[in-house]
Amino acid sequence: MNEISVDRYLGKAVNLSLVLNLVKSSGPLSRAEIATRSGLSAATVSNLSAELIESGFVHETGVVETSRGRPPVMLSLNSKAKYVVGVKVMPGSLVAVVTDLDAQVVSYQESTTPDEVSGDNAETLPADVIGAVARLVESVVARSGVNQADLLGVGLGLAGIVDSTTGTCRYSPFFGWRNVDLASPLASQLGLDVYLENDVNSLTIAEQWFGDGRGHDSFVVVTVGSGVGAGFVLNGQFYGGNGRGVGELGHITVMPGGPVCGCGKRGCLEVMASDTALIAAATDAVARGQLTTLSESAEMTLQTLVTAATDGDEVARGLLADSGRWLGVGLGMIVNLLNPELLIVAGEGVEAGSWRLDPMRAALEENRFDSLGAGTRLVVESAGDVTWARGAACVVLSEFFKSPLHRGRTAAVPAAIGAAPNGIPRTVRHNVKGGEST
Ligand SMILES: [Zn+2]
Structure with a gap:
């Protein structure tokens, strides 16, 4: 041509x-x-x-x-013209959805990821996870009744550092992976385009296209769960850093010399404020013999802490408040750096409710600089497994609806979206080798 x-x-x-x-x-x-x-x-x-x-x-x-x-x-x-699949990949479990072009979920299914192999160097093998994802995708698609020919592709959301331009996981703290190509082998198995994205980024893209972020020029999504992360839309554009990782809010040092984080550093926000940190602190409080009803709990969960706090347990209240204050410190950093129109706090961790969120709001007020953040609207929303999987699906949808001039992601072969709508290639750089086309 x-x-x-x-x-x-x-x-x-x-x-x-x-x-x-x-x-x-x-x-x-x-x-x-x-x-x-x-x-x-x-x-x-x-x-x-x-x-x-x-x-x-x-x-x-x-x-x-x-x-x-x-x-x-x-x-x-016609929102039923095509469909996409989204999968949230977590240690121990997978959640998949099929959605239409309006991101409405038409089917949903969960499965487990393979157990860790035993041995000195225990880690979950990527090939096993890819196989499990492929089986789940085939199953959730069959359940939806959608024909393979009507699928635009599969989005995968994964925690950690993800190179979305090549579909490679650079670093997964949960799985212990480094530089693992996930999209290409999965695309070969499924015969579908596969897009890999950091899970928080995929949730941010979902907010931008289909959620509270619609119509906002600048907003930040902060997620609180087993980790703490952030995703950005700035000047109307999703901000993916250099496409090879961004938004590791949880690994900003807030207490030099503090407790050791999962990443190996000390005093990261995540080790002070995540659900994992909160539950570890509660377990520690019981072990140190503090007077608390938490000692009667068979299993320590976020819900255990919330129930105890609601029933008047001062230790549980204090731990939830500490965790919330650290989150507020993190939000203050974001407001002082970016002063966004909207701040969306999402994730399983918001289920702790006002015991955690009121101190978070107070700490944000204390930590923001002068007038910065005064006009920032704060929205809190829970994000369960289906929301995360839907976020992964929205990565595919956002590529589909994006103007061919702005499509930067490279899906692994074969290129179904490239042919849509109606045989139009996604970009003139279509044939440029993977990932370097921007
Ligand atoms: Zn860390």
């Missing part, structure tokens, strides 16, 4: 994406409204709409009565 035809091809792909996105974000819209909003000519919009209707991504949804002339036919996104 010569350069001019490539440009023409790309130009059309960009315009198709523009119309599809307008219909998705603002539909139902008439062709005339699409022309006005896009700046494209009526004839171009008519041609592009016809193509999107023929490929099934857009459908006509009735007419709107107007006072004069022929009532316009409205166009809407």
Whole structure:
């Protein structure tokens, strides 16, 4: 293909994406409204709409009565035109969902990851996890009744440092992996595009496209669970660092010389504020013989602590408050650095409720600098396993809806989205070798 035809091809792909996105974000819209909003000519919009209707991504949804002339036919996104799969990969368990183009979950399934192999160098083998993910994807897709041909791809969310441009896990503290290629072997097994992303980033992308982050130019998602992480949307764009890791809020040192973190450093925010740290502190309080009803609990969980706090246990209240204050210190850092419009605190850890969240809010107030953060809205939302898996699915959706000019991720072969909509390649750099195409 010569350069001019490539440009023409790309130009059309960009315009198709523009119309599809307008219909998705603002539909139902008439062709005339699409022309006005896009700046494209009526004839171009008519041609592009016809193509999107023929490929099934857009459908006509009735007419709107107007006072004069022929009532316009409205166009809407056909959210059931294609589907995606999202998988949250955790030590010991996998959660998968199939969603439609509106990120609505149509089926859901859980399974386990293989146990650690025994021996001196115990770690879970990547090949075993890839096999388990492939089986779960096939199963959740079969359960959904969606045809393989109607799948745009699979998103994988994984904690740790992820190179999303090549689909490689650079470092997984939970699995003990370094430089493991996950996307390519899984794509080969499944015959689908596979996108690997850090789990917090995938949740952030889901917020940007389908959640509370919609319409916000700058927001930060902070997750609290077994770890502490952060994801960023700045100036309207998801911020992926250099595509090879970002947002390790949990591993910022807040107490030099403090307790040893899972990463090997001392005094990280995560070792002061995560659920894991909180439960370890509670277990330690019992071991040191502190007067607390927690000593009667068979198993120490976040819920055990919340129940004890609600029943008046001062030790449980103190531990939850300490953990919340450290989180507030972390939020203060983010506000002072980025002053976002919106701060979304999500994850299993918010289930602790006001015992943890009120001290967190107070510490944020104490730690923010002058007027920075004064206009920042704070939203707290729980994120269970399905939300995390849906986040992974949204990584695929966001690539699909992104203009071909801005698609930076490289899916492992084969390229299903590259052919959509209607045979338009995702980018002129389509054939540039993996990951270096931006
Ligand atoms: Zn650390």
